[in-house]
Amino acid sequence: MFNKESNIIVGLEIGTSKVCCIIAELDDKGVSTIIGIGQSRSNGVRKSEIIDQDRTIEDVSIAINEAEQMSDVEVKNVYFAVTGGHIKAFTCNGFHPIHAASKVITQADVDEVIRNAKTVNIPAGDMIIHSIRQHFIVDQKGDIINPIDMLGTKLEVNILIVHGSQSRIRTPIRLLKNQLQIEVANVVFSGLASSLAVLNKEQKEIGTLVIDLGAGTTDYVVTVDGLVKHCGVIAVGGDHITNDLAQGLKLPIGQAEQLKIKFGVAIPPNNIQDKFVVIENDLGLKAKTINLEHLYLIMALRIEEILELIRQDLQETGIIDSLRGGIVLCGGGARIPRIVELTERIFQLPAMIGSPVAIGGICSALKQPEFVTAIGLIKFASIFKREPVARYSLTDYIRNIFGTFVK
Ligand SMILES: Nc1ncnc2c1ncn2[C@@H]1O[C@H](COP(=O)(O)OP(=O)(O)OP(=O)(O)O)[C@@H](O)[C@H]1O
Ligand SMILES: [Mg+2]
Incomplete structure:
Protein backbone atom coordinates (compact mmCIF):
# COMPACT_ATOMS: atom_id res chain seq x y z
CA MET A 1 0.00 0.00 0.00
CA PHE A 2 1.32 3.44 -0.78
CA ASN A 3 0.37 6.97 0.00
CA LYS A 4 0.17 9.15 -3.08
CA GLU A 5 -1.38 11.90 -1.03
CA SER A 6 -1.32 14.78 -3.45
CA ASN A 7 -3.79 13.44 -6.01
CA ILE A 8 -5.88 11.24 -3.72
CA ILE A 9 -9.04 12.46 -2.06
CA VAL A 10 -11.13 10.63 0.47
CA GLY A 11 -14.73 11.29 1.51
CA LEU A 12 -16.04 9.89 4.78
CA GLU A 13 -19.62 9.90 6.02
CA ILE A 14 -20.34 8.45 9.45
CA GLY A 15 -24.09 8.18 8.99
CA THR A 16 -26.76 6.88 11.34
CA SER A 17 -27.24 3.63 9.42
CA LYS A 18 -23.92 3.17 7.61
CA VAL A 19 -20.37 4.42 7.41
CA CYS A 20 -19.25 5.13 3.87
CA CYS A 21 -15.73 5.83 2.66
CA ILE A 22 -14.93 6.70 -0.94
CA ILE A 23 -11.43 7.14 -2.33
CA ALA A 24 -10.87 8.96 -5.61
CA GLU A 25 -7.92 9.89 -7.72
CA LEU A 26 -7.62 13.32 -9.31
CA ASP A 27 -5.99 13.58 -12.72
CA ASP A 28 -4.00 16.57 -13.97
CA LYS A 29 -7.16 18.21 -15.31
CA GLY A 30 -8.84 17.94 -11.92
CA VAL A 31 -11.18 15.13 -12.98
CA SER A 32 -11.83 12.62 -10.21
CA THR A 33 -12.28 8.88 -10.61
CA ILE A 34 -13.51 6.66 -7.80
CA ILE A 35 -10.98 3.91 -7.09
CA GLY A 36 -12.11 2.59 -3.71
CA ILE A 37 -15.33 2.14 -1.75
CA GLY A 38 -15.79 0.89 1.76
CA GLN A 39 -18.96 0.51 3.74
CA SER A 40 -19.97 -0.74 7.13
CA ARG A 41 -23.09 -0.74 9.26
CA SER A 42 -23.09 2.15 11.71
CA ASN A 43 -23.74 0.96 15.24
CA GLY A 44 -22.60 3.89 17.35
CA VAL A 45 -24.63 6.74 15.86
CA ARG A 46 -28.14 7.97 16.69
CA LYS A 47 -29.80 10.87 14.90
CA SER A 48 -26.54 11.47 13.02
CA GLU A 49 -24.52 11.98 16.22
CA ILE A 50 -22.02 9.60 17.80
CA ILE A 51 -23.25 8.00 21.03
CA ASP A 52 -20.84 5.06 21.20
CA GLN A 53 -17.28 5.99 20.26
CA ASP A 54 -15.79 2.48 20.42
CA ARG A 55 -18.36 0.97 18.09
CA THR A 56 -18.04 3.92 15.74
CA ILE A 57 -14.28 3.46 15.51
CA GLU A 58 -14.79 -0.24 14.73
CA ASP A 59 -17.27 0.60 11.97
CA VAL A 60 -15.13 3.38 10.51
CA SER A 61 -12.09 1.06 10.49
CA ILE A 62 -14.02 -1.57 8.53
CA ALA A 63 -15.19 0.96 5.92
CA ILE A 64 -11.78 2.60 5.56
CA ASN A 65 -9.91 -0.72 5.38
CA GLU A 66 -12.24 -1.95 2.67
CA ALA A 67 -11.74 1.20 0.59
CA GLU A 68 -7.98 1.03 1.18
CA GLN A 69 -7.81 -2.60 0.02
CA MET A 70 -9.77 -1.83 -3.11
CA SER A 71 -7.72 1.21 -4.07
CA ASP A 72 -4.34 0.19 -2.66
CA VAL A 73 -4.09 3.59 -1.00
CA GLU A 74 -3.51 4.39 2.64
CA VAL A 75 -6.01 6.89 4.02
CA LYS A 76 -4.28 9.75 5.84
CA ASN A 77 -6.85 12.50 5.70
CA VAL A 78 -10.50 12.81 4.79
CA TYR A 79 -13.17 15.28 3.81
CA PHE A 80 -15.76 14.67 6.46
CA ALA A 81 -19.57 15.02 6.24
CA VAL A 82 -21.44 16.54 9.16
CA THR A 83 -25.14 16.74 9.84
CA GLY A 84 -27.53 16.76 12.78
CA GLY A 85 -30.38 18.76 14.21
CA HIS A 86 -27.85 21.24 15.63
CA ILE A 87 -26.93 22.47 12.14
CA LYS A 88 -28.70 25.69 11.20
CA ALA A 89 -28.36 28.32 8.50
CA PHE A 90 -29.21 32.00 8.19
CA THR A 91 -28.44 34.82 5.80
CA CYS A 92 -26.63 37.93 6.97
CA ASN A 93 -25.79 41.19 5.27
CA GLY A 94 -22.52 43.10 5.02
CA PHE A 95 -22.26 46.80 4.24
CA HIS A 96 -19.29 48.90 3.07
CA PRO A 97 -19.17 52.54 1.88
CA ILE A 98 -16.93 53.18 -1.14
CA HIS A 99 -14.42 55.78 0.07
CA ALA A 100 -12.41 56.38 -3.12
CA ALA A 101 -13.19 59.70 -4.80
CA SER A 102 -13.55 57.87 -8.13
CA LYS A 103 -16.25 55.61 -6.55
CA VAL A 104 -14.79 52.67 -8.47
CA ILE A 105 -15.29 49.43 -6.53
CA THR A 106 -12.05 47.51 -6.02
CA GLN A 107 -11.04 44.08 -4.81
CA ALA A 108 -10.23 45.65 -1.42
CA ASP A 109 -13.84 46.90 -1.15
CA VAL A 110 -15.13 43.42 -1.95
CA ASP A 111 -12.82 41.89 0.66
CA GLU A 112 -13.99 44.42 3.22
CA VAL A 113 -17.73 43.96 2.61
CA ILE A 114 -17.35 40.18 2.88
CA ARG A 115 -15.34 40.59 6.09
CA ASN A 116 -18.10 42.81 7.49
CA ALA A 117 -20.81 40.32 6.54
CA LYS A 118 -18.93 37.51 8.23
CA THR A 119 -18.64 39.27 11.58
CA VAL A 120 -21.90 37.75 12.77
CA ASN A 121 -23.04 36.40 16.07
CA ILE A 122 -23.69 32.69 16.08
CA PRO A 123 -24.95 30.92 19.20
CA ALA A 124 -22.35 30.36 21.94
CA GLY A 125 -20.65 26.99 21.48
CA ASP A 126 -21.34 26.94 17.73
CA MET A 127 -18.88 27.18 14.88
CA ILE A 128 -19.29 28.29 11.28
CA ILE A 129 -19.17 25.36 8.86
CA HIS A 130 -19.65 27.33 5.63
CA SER A 131 -20.07 30.97 4.74
CA ILE A 132 -21.54 31.03 1.29
CA ARG A 133 -21.53 34.31 -0.55
CA GLN A 134 -24.65 35.40 -2.39
CA HIS A 135 -25.02 38.23 -4.90
CA PHE A 136 -23.67 41.74 -4.32
CA ILE A 137 -25.81 44.86 -4.12
CA VAL A 138 -24.44 48.20 -5.39
CA ASP A 139 -26.45 51.29 -4.38
CA GLN A 140 -29.58 49.17 -3.84
CA LYS A 141 -29.21 47.40 -7.18
CA GLY A 142 -29.12 43.68 -6.40
CA ASP A 143 -28.23 40.46 -8.24
CA ILE A 144 -24.72 41.66 -9.09
CA ILE A 145 -22.29 38.84 -9.69
CA ASN A 146 -19.02 40.79 -9.81
CA PRO A 147 -19.00 44.43 -8.60
CA ILE A 148 -15.28 45.07 -9.26
CA ASP A 149 -14.77 48.12 -11.52
CA MET A 150 -18.41 49.17 -11.16
CA LEU A 151 -19.23 52.66 -9.85
CA GLY A 152 -21.09 53.03 -6.58
CA THR A 153 -21.21 54.65 -3.18
CA LYS A 154 -22.40 51.68 -1.16
CA LEU A 155 -21.54 47.98 -1.54
CA GLU A 156 -23.53 45.24 0.17
CA VAL A 157 -23.38 41.47 0.14
CA ASN A 158 -25.47 38.67 1.61
CA ILE A 159 -23.81 35.61 3.06
CA LEU A 160 -25.44 32.33 3.99
CA ILE A 161 -23.89 31.13 7.24
CA VAL A 162 -24.15 27.41 8.00
CA HIS A 163 -23.24 26.72 11.61
CA GLY A 164 -23.42 23.91 14.13
CA SER A 165 -22.37 22.78 17.58
CA GLN A 166 -18.59 22.90 17.97
CA SER A 167 -18.44 19.96 20.34
CA ARG A 168 -20.60 17.74 18.14
CA ILE A 169 -18.52 18.54 15.09
CA ARG A 170 -15.17 18.24 16.84
CA THR A 171 -15.92 14.99 18.68
CA PRO A 172 -15.67 12.71 15.61
CA ILE A 173 -12.72 14.72 14.28
CA ARG A 174 -10.83 14.15 17.53
CA LEU A 175 -11.82 10.51 17.54
CA LEU A 176 -10.51 9.94 14.02
CA LYS A 177 -7.24 11.63 14.87
CA ASN A 178 -6.64 9.99 18.24
CA GLN A 179 -7.83 6.49 17.43
CA LEU A 180 -7.07 6.08 13.74
CA GLN A 181 -4.44 8.80 13.11
CA ILE A 182 -6.66 10.22 10.37
CA GLU A 183 -6.81 13.98 9.91
CA VAL A 184 -9.95 15.79 8.81
CA ALA A 185 -8.94 18.06 5.94
CA ASN A 186 -12.30 19.82 5.88
CA VAL A 187 -15.83 19.42 7.20
CA VAL A 188 -18.73 19.72 4.78
CA PHE A 189 -22.43 19.86 5.57
CA SER A 190 -23.85 16.53 4.30
CA GLY A 191 -26.75 18.15 2.47
CA LEU A 192 -24.36 20.42 0.63
CA ALA A 193 -22.17 17.47 -0.36
CA SER A 194 -25.22 15.57 -1.62
CA SER A 195 -26.41 18.54 -3.66
CA LEU A 196 -22.96 18.87 -5.22
CA ALA A 197 -23.07 15.23 -6.23
CA VAL A 198 -26.51 15.14 -7.84
CA LEU A 199 -27.06 18.55 -9.44
CA ASN A 200 -25.87 19.45 -12.91
CA LYS A 201 -25.02 23.00 -13.91
CA GLU A 202 -28.45 23.76 -15.32
CA GLN A 203 -30.29 22.50 -12.26
CA LYS A 204 -28.10 24.74 -10.07
CA GLU A 205 -28.92 27.72 -12.25
CA ILE A 206 -32.67 27.34 -12.62
CA GLY A 207 -33.34 26.58 -8.97
CA THR A 208 -33.46 23.08 -7.49
CA LEU A 209 -34.15 21.62 -4.08
CA VAL A 210 -32.15 18.57 -3.02
CA ILE A 211 -33.59 16.46 -0.19
CA ASP A 212 -31.32 13.81 1.37
CA LEU A 213 -33.53 11.40 3.28
CA GLY A 214 -31.13 9.70 5.68
CA ALA A 215 -31.69 7.40 8.64
CA GLY A 216 -31.24 10.00 11.40
CA THR A 217 -31.85 13.30 9.63
CA THR A 218 -33.27 14.76 6.46
CA ASP A 219 -31.01 17.44 4.96
CA TYR A 220 -32.15 19.90 2.32
CA VAL A 221 -30.41 22.46 0.17
CA VAL A 222 -31.76 24.98 -2.32
CA THR A 223 -29.51 26.15 -5.14
CA VAL A 224 -30.60 29.03 -7.39
CA ASP A 225 -28.58 31.07 -9.92
CA GLY A 226 -25.64 28.77 -9.23
CA LEU A 227 -25.61 29.76 -5.55
CA VAL A 228 -26.61 27.86 -2.44
CA LYS A 229 -29.42 30.06 -1.17
CA HIS A 230 -30.91 28.11 1.67
CA CYS A 231 -30.44 24.88 3.59
CA GLY A 232 -31.62 23.09 6.68
CA VAL A 233 -31.83 19.86 8.63
CA ILE A 234 -34.97 18.13 9.89
CA ALA A 235 -33.94 15.93 12.81
CA VAL A 236 -36.18 13.13 11.53
CA GLY A 237 -35.25 10.34 9.11
CA ILE A 303 -42.94 10.82 5.46
CA GLU A 304 -45.57 13.47 4.84
CA GLU A 305 -44.58 15.19 8.08
CA ILE A 306 -40.91 15.40 7.02
CA LEU A 307 -41.70 16.74 3.54
CA GLU A 308 -44.31 19.13 4.88
CA LEU A 309 -41.81 20.64 7.36
CA ILE A 310 -39.41 21.35 4.50
CA ARG A 311 -42.18 22.77 2.34
CA GLN A 312 -43.31 25.10 5.13
CA ASP A 313 -39.77 26.37 5.67
CA LEU A 314 -39.29 27.08 1.96
CA GLN A 315 -42.70 28.73 1.84
CA GLU A 316 -41.85 31.00 4.78
CA THR A 317 -38.56 32.10 3.21
CA GLY A 318 -40.33 32.55 -0.14
CA ILE A 319 -37.66 30.50 -1.92
CA ILE A 320 -40.17 27.86 -2.98
CA ASP A 321 -41.15 30.12 -5.90
CA SER A 322 -37.59 29.90 -7.29
CA LEU A 323 -37.61 26.13 -7.74
CA ARG A 324 -38.00 25.94 -11.50
CA GLY A 325 -35.75 22.87 -11.57
CA GLY A 326 -37.98 20.96 -9.16
CA ILE A 327 -36.76 18.53 -6.51
CA VAL A 328 -34.04 15.88 -6.47
CA LEU A 329 -34.25 13.13 -3.84
CA CYS A 330 -31.32 11.11 -2.51
CA GLY A 331 -30.24 9.20 0.59
CA GLY A 332 -31.58 5.76 1.49
CA GLY A 333 -35.10 7.18 1.87
CA ALA A 334 -35.15 7.86 -1.87
CA ARG A 335 -35.62 4.09 -2.27
CA ILE A 336 -39.08 4.21 -0.67
CA PRO A 337 -41.55 3.25 -3.41
CA ARG A 338 -43.73 6.20 -4.60
CA ILE A 339 -41.68 8.78 -2.69
CA VAL A 340 -41.26 10.81 -5.90
CA GLU A 341 -45.04 10.91 -6.36
CA LEU A 342 -45.64 11.99 -2.76
CA THR A 343 -42.98 14.71 -3.01
CA GLU A 344 -44.59 16.03 -6.19
CA ARG A 345 -47.98 16.04 -4.53
CA ILE A 346 -46.77 17.94 -1.44
CA PHE A 347 -44.61 20.53 -3.21
CA GLN A 348 -46.66 20.72 -6.40
CA LEU A 349 -43.36 20.51 -8.28
CA PRO A 350 -41.69 17.83 -10.41
CA ALA A 351 -39.37 15.50 -8.50
CA MET A 352 -36.85 12.80 -9.38
CA ILE A 353 -34.31 10.49 -7.78
CA GLY A 354 -30.79 11.85 -8.07
CA SER A 355 -27.66 10.07 -9.10
CA PRO A 356 -24.15 11.49 -9.15
CA VAL A 357 -23.28 13.58 -12.20
CA ALA A 358 -19.91 13.94 -13.94
CA ILE A 359 -17.86 11.53 -11.89
CA GLY A 360 -16.20 8.35 -13.09
CA GLY A 361 -14.98 5.11 -11.60
CA ILE A 362 -16.65 2.24 -9.81
CA CYS A 363 -20.20 2.18 -11.13
CA SER A 364 -21.76 0.36 -8.19
CA ALA A 365 -21.19 3.42 -6.00
CA LEU A 366 -22.78 5.72 -8.49
CA LYS A 367 -26.03 3.80 -8.50
CA GLN A 368 -26.66 3.86 -4.76
CA PRO A 369 -28.59 6.85 -3.38
CA GLU A 370 -26.92 6.24 0.01
CA PHE A 371 -23.47 6.97 -1.44
CA VAL A 372 -24.38 10.40 -2.72
CA THR A 373 -23.03 12.32 0.30
CA ALA A 374 -19.62 10.63 0.17
CA ILE A 375 -19.41 11.21 -3.58
CA GLY A 376 -20.32 14.85 -3.00
CA LEU A 377 -17.38 15.09 -0.60
CA ILE A 378 -15.12 13.96 -3.44
CA LYS A 379 -16.60 16.68 -5.65
CA PHE A 380 -16.18 19.30 -2.95
CA ALA A 381 -12.58 18.20 -2.37
CA SER A 382 -11.66 18.15 -6.04
CA ILE A 383 -12.90 21.69 -6.55
CA PHE A 384 -11.45 22.88 -3.25
CA LYS A 385 -8.06 21.37 -4.08
CA ARG A 386 -8.09 22.90 -7.52
CA GLU A 387 -9.04 26.36 -6.32
CA PRO A 388 -8.56 26.60 -2.57
CA VAL A 389 -8.61 30.39 -2.47
CA ALA A 390 -10.71 31.29 -5.49
CA ARG A 391 -13.40 33.53 -4.07
CA TYR A 392 -14.76 35.96 -6.58
CA SER A 393 -14.48 34.06 -9.86
CA LEU A 394 -18.14 33.98 -9.84
CA THR A 395 -19.91 31.58 -12.09
CA ASP A 396 -18.98 28.43 -10.31
CA TYR A 397 -21.21 27.43 -7.43
CA ILE A 398 -18.55 25.83 -5.27
CA ARG A 399 -16.20 28.74 -5.54
CA ASN A 400 -18.55 30.58 -3.28
CA ILE A 401 -18.10 28.12 -0.49
CA PHE A 402 -15.46 28.93 2.04
CA GLY A 403 -15.24 25.70 3.99
CA THR A 404 -13.99 26.39 7.47
CA PHE A 405 -10.82 24.50 8.12
CA VAL A 406 -11.16 22.48 11.30
CA LYS A 407 -8.37 20.74 13.18
N1 LIG B 1 -36.41 0.43 0.30
C1 LIG B 1 -36.44 1.22 1.37
N2 LIG B 1 -37.61 1.59 1.91
C2 LIG B 1 -37.65 2.37 2.99
N3 LIG B 1 -36.56 2.88 3.60
C3 LIG B 1 -35.37 2.55 3.11
C4 LIG B 1 -35.22 1.72 1.97
N4 LIG B 1 -33.90 1.58 1.71
C5 LIG B 1 -33.25 2.28 2.65
N5 LIG B 1 -34.11 2.87 3.49
C6 LIG B 1 -33.83 3.69 4.69
O1 LIG B 1 -32.84 4.65 4.39
C7 LIG B 1 -32.13 4.98 5.59
C8 LIG B 1 -30.63 4.94 5.32
O2 LIG B 1 -30.31 5.98 4.46
P1 LIG B 1 -28.85 6.59 4.42
O3 LIG B 1 -27.86 5.51 4.21
O4 LIG B 1 -28.89 7.69 3.45
O5 LIG B 1 -28.74 7.13 5.92
P2 LIG B 1 -27.42 7.59 6.72
O6 LIG B 1 -26.56 8.36 5.80
O7 LIG B 1 -26.81 6.40 7.38
O8 LIG B 1 -28.07 8.48 7.86
P3 LIG B 1 -27.91 10.04 8.22
O9 LIG B 1 -27.27 10.74 7.06
O10 LIG B 1 -29.30 10.49 8.48
O11 LIG B 1 -27.06 10.07 9.45
C9 LIG B 1 -32.53 3.94 6.63
O12 LIG B 1 -33.47 4.51 7.54
C10 LIG B 1 -33.20 2.85 5.79
O13 LIG B 1 -34.21 2.16 6.51
MG1 LIG C 1 -26.45 10.41 5.28
Missing part, protein backbone atom coordinates in the same frame (compact mmCIF):
# COMPACT_ATOMS: atom_id res chain seq x y z
CA GLY A 238 -35.83 6.70 8.20
CA ASP A 239 -35.10 5.47 11.73
CA HIS A 240 -38.08 7.45 12.99
CA ILE A 241 -40.32 5.68 10.49
CA THR A 242 -38.96 2.37 11.78
CA ASN A 243 -39.54 3.44 15.39
CA ASP A 244 -43.10 4.48 14.59
CA LEU A 245 -43.75 1.08 13.00
CA ALA A 246 -42.16 -0.73 15.94
CA GLN A 247 -44.38 1.16 18.37
CA GLY A 248 -47.55 1.19 16.31
CA LEU A 249 -47.36 -2.48 15.31
CA LYS A 250 -45.74 -3.62 18.57
CA LEU A 251 -42.69 -5.16 16.94
CA PRO A 252 -38.97 -5.24 17.74
CA ILE A 253 -36.98 -2.59 15.84
CA GLY A 254 -35.25 -5.14 13.61
CA GLN A 255 -38.53 -6.59 12.39
CA ALA A 256 -40.04 -3.15 11.91
CA GLU A 257 -37.06 -2.21 9.70
CA GLN A 258 -37.46 -5.40 7.65
CA LEU A 259 -41.18 -4.78 7.20
CA LYS A 260 -40.50 -1.18 6.17
CA ILE A 261 -38.04 -2.25 3.48
CA LYS A 262 -40.22 -5.09 2.22
CA PHE A 263 -43.70 -3.54 2.27
CA GLY A 264 -43.14 0.17 2.88
CA VAL A 265 -44.50 2.72 0.45
CA ALA A 266 -44.89 6.50 0.61
CA ILE A 267 -48.47 6.57 -0.68
CA PRO A 268 -50.80 3.83 0.56
CA PRO A 269 -52.14 1.73 -2.33
CA ASN A 270 -55.86 1.47 -3.05
CA ASN A 271 -57.88 -1.43 -1.64
CA ILE A 272 -55.66 -1.86 1.35
CA GLN A 273 -58.34 -3.15 3.69
CA ASP A 274 -57.90 -6.66 4.96
CA LYS A 275 -54.36 -7.20 3.70
CA PHE A 276 -52.26 -9.02 6.23
CA VAL A 277 -48.77 -10.45 6.52
CA VAL A 278 -47.60 -12.99 9.06
CA ILE A 279 -44.22 -12.45 10.71
CA GLU A 280 -42.39 -15.28 12.38
CA ASN A 281 -40.95 -14.49 15.78
CA ASP A 282 -37.17 -15.00 16.05
CA LEU A 283 -37.42 -15.67 19.79
CA GLY A 284 -39.69 -18.65 19.33
CA LEU A 285 -42.84 -16.77 20.38
CA LYS A 286 -46.08 -17.02 18.42
CA ALA A 287 -46.05 -15.64 14.86
CA LYS A 288 -47.65 -12.20 14.55
CA THR A 289 -50.19 -11.03 11.98
CA ILE A 290 -49.69 -7.48 10.75
CA ASN A 291 -52.41 -5.43 9.14
CA LEU A 292 -50.71 -3.76 6.17
CA GLU A 293 -53.21 -0.91 6.25
CA HIS A 294 -51.73 0.15 9.59
CA LEU A 295 -48.19 -0.09 8.25
CA TYR A 296 -49.01 2.05 5.21
CA LEU A 297 -50.76 4.70 7.25
CA ILE A 298 -48.06 4.96 9.93
CA MET A 299 -45.38 5.28 7.27
CA ALA A 300 -47.22 7.78 5.10
CA LEU A 301 -47.88 10.04 8.11
CA ARG A 302 -44.19 10.27 9.02
